[in-house]
Amino acid sequence: MEKEKWSMEVGHPNDKIKARKKSRIIAKQIGFNKAEDIEEIAITASELVSNLIKYAKDGKIIITSIEEQGKKGIQIESIDNGPGIEDVELAIVDGFSTIGSLGFGLGTINRLMDNFNIISRKGIGTHIIVKRWIKDVIKKVIFPLDFSGVSRPYPGFQVNGDAFIIKRWKENVLISVIDGLGHGPMANRATTIALEYIKKNFDQPLNQIIRGLHIECRHSRGIVIALARFDLINKDVFFTGVGNVEARTFGNKMQETFITQRGLVGRTIPTIRVMKHHWEPGFIMVLFSDGINSRWRWIDYSHLLNEPARFIAYHMLENLAKDNDDATIIVIKENRSLN
Ligand SMILES: [Mn+2]
Numbered sequence: 656m657e658k659e660k661w662s663m664e665v666g667h668p669n670d671k672i673k674a675r676k677k678s679r680i681i682a683k684q685i686g687f688n689k690a691e692d693i694e695e696i697a698i699t700a701s702e703l704v705s706n707l708i709k710y711a712k713d714g715k716i717i718i719t720s721i722e723e724q725g726k727k728g729i730q731i732e733s734i735d736n737g738p739g740i741e742d743v744e745l746a747i748v749d750g751f752s753t754i755g756s757l758g759f760g761l762g763t764i765n766r767l768m769d770n771f772n773i774i775s776r777k778g779i780g781t782h783i784i785v786k787r788w789i790k791d792v793i794k795k796v797i798f799p800l801d802f803s804g805v806s807r808p809y810p811g812f813q814v815n816g817d818a819f820i821i822k823r824w825k826e827n828v829l830i831s832v833i834d835g836l837g838h839g840p841m842a843n844r845a846t847t848i849a850l851e852y853i854k855k856n857f858d859q860p861l862n863q864i865i866r867g868l869h870i871e872c873r874h875s876r877g878i879v880i881a882l883a884r885f886d887l888i889n890k891d892v893f894f895t896g897v898g899n900v901e902a903r904t905f906g907n908k909m910q911e912t913f914i915t916q917r918g919l920v921g922r923t924i925p926t927i928r929v930m931k932h933h934w935e936p937g938f939i940m941v942l943f944s945d946g947i948n949s950r951w952r953w954i955d956y957s958h959l960l961n962e963p964a965r966f967i968a969y970h971m972l973e974n975l976a977k978d979n980d981d982a983t984i985i986v987i988k989e990n991r992s993l994n
Contacts (some may be wrong), residue, residue: 711737816842
């Protein structure tokens with residue numbers, strides 16, 4: 656097909672609809688044929704418009720068909736002359752928002768698209784470029800899991816010393832709960848350094864990620880962390896943790912607490928052990944920082960088993976978050992709606 660470029664000035668919330676429609680049409684023309692892919696592209700286009708309007712009032716969206724090394728894809732750009740994004744890294748971490756913000760946000764766009772590039776200068780503007788490629792049909796069976804995390808700062812604090820990541824690639828998902836020592840800006844700084852590192856090294860072995868974090872965080876206060884990688888083909892979970900972050904699994908037959916080792920990443924870490932567990936049908940896994948009261952039993956929440964992970968995570972956070980710490984929780988369960 657001929658290279659197509661489509662540009663649109665945006666400045667009104669209704670422009671979302673136009674961008675959504677146009678991106679669907681272009682995606683189909685390029686060769687995207689899965690309804691799900693087309694919808695994710697449309698969500699991305701409309702979210703870029705709302706993000707732009709929210710932060711810069713007006714600007715431009717450009718959609719282009721792209722080709723690279725035999726691959727075809729779509730590129731969507733958002734250009735504005737707004738105030739710029741204060742903290743780009745934080746803005747694009749998936750799920751890095753506090754309770755109450757239910758918009759998709761840049762984190763979701765980052766997850767939905769294959770490439771994400773953002774150039775933001777304070778007072779000059781923001782240029783976001785995202786790409787999505789048409790993929791060969793995946794023949795392997797991907798085990799459907801539903802992942803969701805929530806985090807909120809110490810009540811009254813503007814910044815969160817906790818954070819979480821849920822990063823998918825190929826047939827893997829890496830999840831992590833990070834707790835910067837203490838709370839407030841210094842804790843947030845340590846956590847931000849760690850997030851940045853994990854985002855660049857998400858596909859490394861877990862013990863190497865911890866070792867890398869240890870070096871990266873050495874000039875910070877230090878963090879405690881739980882890291883788990885899910886192999887969605889073999890249904891395996893790899894886990895490692897340092898410090899006071901907990902992971903528990905519940906299932907038909909067994910209940911298990913994953914062992915986290917003593918230490919403070921950035922200061923002192925032990926020899927890292929990685930544990931591997933097989934995901935049995937009906938399993939649910941909960942990871943949480945020490946801002947979550949640990950004296951809970953799954954039996955008090957097991958009636959929620961058929962609810963989405965997001966619902967369970969919010970519900971548990973609401974019930975169990977301490978009022979004197981940052982608090983974070985991630986819930987992983989089978990995605991039954993896809994079974
Ligand atoms: Mn804490």
